[in-house]
Amino acid sequence: MTGKRSTFLLSALVFGFAFLYVPILLVIIYSFNEGKLVTVWTGFSFKWYVSLFSNDGMIDAAWNSLRIGVMSATLALAVGTPAGLVMSRFGRFKGRTLFSGMVAAPLVMPEVITGLSLLLLFVTLEQLIGWPAGRGVTTIVIAHTTFCAAYVAVVVQSRLAGMDTSVEEAAMDLGAKPAKIFFVITLPMILPALLAGWLLSFTLSLDDLVIASFVAGPGSTTLPMKVFSSVRLGVSPEINALATLIILAVSVMIVISSLLILRSERARSRSMNQAASES
């Protein structure tokens, strides 16, 4: 590779990562600013964190969001895992094309359309069968489960696609029935994918503004809805503090998980070397 070329690539990387990270860093820095204006640094302070935690509306919304996130991610796993299994292991069946279309479409569907269509469904259902009575946490959970399940299905499917089917065949050959094979062999092997799918769903649910706005009802305001209504009016240092906390939580989570992955990979390569030298 020529020197000119690597200089170009290096500057592209530096510029790109600066573009990605400088705005986030600024949000973090100004969350500790004493003054209300973002432009002027008036001194270091935790006062916006204090005021964030005394904002009951914000705390309630965060609590709502966490509850919805946990429920949606768990349900999405229950719906999305069989969907991924069907896509990668069940071969052909009647209606497969429609099925794979319905699994993949939510990934790229504009949120406003998904939100509107689900709201209209809930209204129609309420008219017809009286359920769901009004809108609230239940309807948001159903909406989030639907689009998160699509993500889980894709994650599970790609994990299964990379997995040798002969391992499952071996289990069947040794006398295990399909349901047992799934729980004893397949499930433990796709566990990392399921964990990733759950975390992804949880994050997506926690982050969603548009769909939740359509299907939410009184008393089910989520954190993004609360943030959106306050941000619409302009910059607010409380939001900076909240953003910093979210970024901190996410970073800690990611650093821990990558350290765990790194450690297990190291242990793995060590034991492989050991096996190679013994044989």
Place this chain on the structure above:
Amino acid sequence: MSSDKPTLKQRYDRLMLRHGRIIVIGLPYLWLMLFFLIPFLIVLKISFATAEYAQPPYSALFTWIDEGVNITINFGNYLFLLSDSLYISAYLNSIRIAAISTVITLLIGYPMAYGIARAQGSLRSVLLMMVILPFWTSFLIRVYAWIGILDREGLINALLLNLGIISEPLIMRQTEFAVYIGIVYTYLPFMILPLYSTLEKMDVSLIEAALDLGCKPWKAFIKVTLPLSMPGILAGSLLVFIPSVGEFVIPELLGGPNTLMIGRTLWNEFFANRDWPIASSVAIAMLLFLVVPIMWFQHIQTKQEENGQ
């Protein structure tokens, strides 16, 4: 021999096996039918209704009169979309803004993906993680970060005023420019990741072979690397383009009152005007626009899956 005929238990197991298969397919199938497919049909139905001051605020499509069903189909909503230049320009604007943002994202993302794919082992995974990390933090907060930077009283203006480069604050927020920045910023990881995965799989010796055969580096890039990374370029571009067309948060927070985008129009029809039938027909029209790119995206995905296996 006793094992000639399957025992009762074995027959029961085989029956369960067949039913088990139906249950495993059926659960996600029913869920997606009920909460993904049927809602679209309802949107379609309501787009043919008329707005009424009622609860819910639209007319019934099917009414029972005397001896049969009376179907009232109202094409008025679609005619209205066509006659009011607001909607047409909102559509065209959305497509233009999404297309330009996609190109900018590609121009920034491609060298980054290339650089990451060519980096050394452990550095590569760190860089890749740094691309993914913003994706896990809140989308809303990433858009919000730019308000503080681009605002009239924002950081850039403060900096330039202090340095004496400008005497009047620049208007950057509430412009189309800010919308471009917002889209490129939030969707950049979606462009880099598929690009990276195709570039990383590509055999470096192909480029070496091209150089060895007398190709200049830039020509080797155009003739070998670029065509081979086409699936990644297409997948990344569609992943940015499709959701940007329907984007609501970015034009709402960073764009001005004149930055018309179709997702925002739909939102306003629904929440501000409470005109559900018009909102539905806007959604159907948007979907018609997006059907082709969505199908294309799925086609690329399935093709890549087949190649991967």
Place this chain on the structure above:
Amino acid sequence: MSQGALQKAHEDVHKTQPWNNPDAVPFIRFENVTKKFGDFYAVDDVSLDIYRHELFALLGGSGCGKTTLLRMLAGFEEPTAGKIFIDGVDMAGVPAYERPTNMMFQSYALFPHMTVEQNVAFGLHQDGLPKSEIRTLVSDMLALVQMTKFAKRKPHQLSGGQRQRVALARSLVKKPKVLLLDEPLGALDKKLREQTQFELVNIQEKVGTTFVMVTHDQEEAMTMASRIAVMNEGVIRQLGTPFELYEYPNSRFTANFLGQVNLIEGTLVDDDEKYAVIQSDDAGGEIYIDHAVQGHEGATLWIALRPERLRLLTEQPTDTKYNCLSGKVEEIGYLGGLSTYHVRLDSGFRIKVTEPNSSRHIEPRYTWEDRVWVTWEAGAASVLNQ
């Protein structure tokens, strides 16, 4: 041992083999089995009997249908037509987990999240055996494959050869009626493969289970198998013991597939009860065969000559006009243990001869452009009519 005694010994063994006994009951029977994938015939109307205690090999190139045949036996694929019997029981509709077969997979398919011990015990747990019995069976089996000290390891902590042993132990521990082996040694390197071939045969003799194995490696099949079915394009081209296949190939395909061969085209000119003479323009001479040939005079035939059965002479033999072709040495390949000579016959045909290098020569016996005569014994040639 004299020639006659050897012949006698062969005949005695011949009589005791079940496949030569019309009253013997086959253990596994394929009856007109066909498997279609779409329009493609993976297996095309195959009938085959395999007997108890055999180590049977399905041999062929990739896509010849051998793996499909094995997978149908295991129950992973259902035949499109035809029937499969194991120990007299029709296997139609019997799922893989109820069949009396166990398979050793090409990739070994060890459960990555279980230890060696847990892998081996998996099948026994499915049968619901008491824990103490499982423990005994597993430890006996691990002792048999010499893996006792690795019992607590996970598959990724094992070398290729060790994984192969675990896979074997796991499939044998359930004492299946039939053990299926899909390319059992395919993932091992050459040295380890040769050593493992004999180990597998020894284990098979010890446990007495019927083995059916799939391989593309003719050497592996020849070394290990009691009988081999050579497959191509979904059909069995020839079935027999390694000796029969090598010495009496029934077609140019099997002659070419097993070992090296010179195929010479000729015309039958004289066919007697005791001998036959074939005139070959390819070879530029007459070929004498020491047995009768089924065919009318004037029919086109092929003669298969193994390179190691040919001899090179520097002077023309005077005692016979048959089986003696003259030519020049064109290429010499020195392989250490033996040397290969490519001789360009006067007819233009190129024939391959191998000779063992049984002593260290100071000078090679033949060199390039030397005039030589290629001869062989009348019994060395096989006559093929397809």
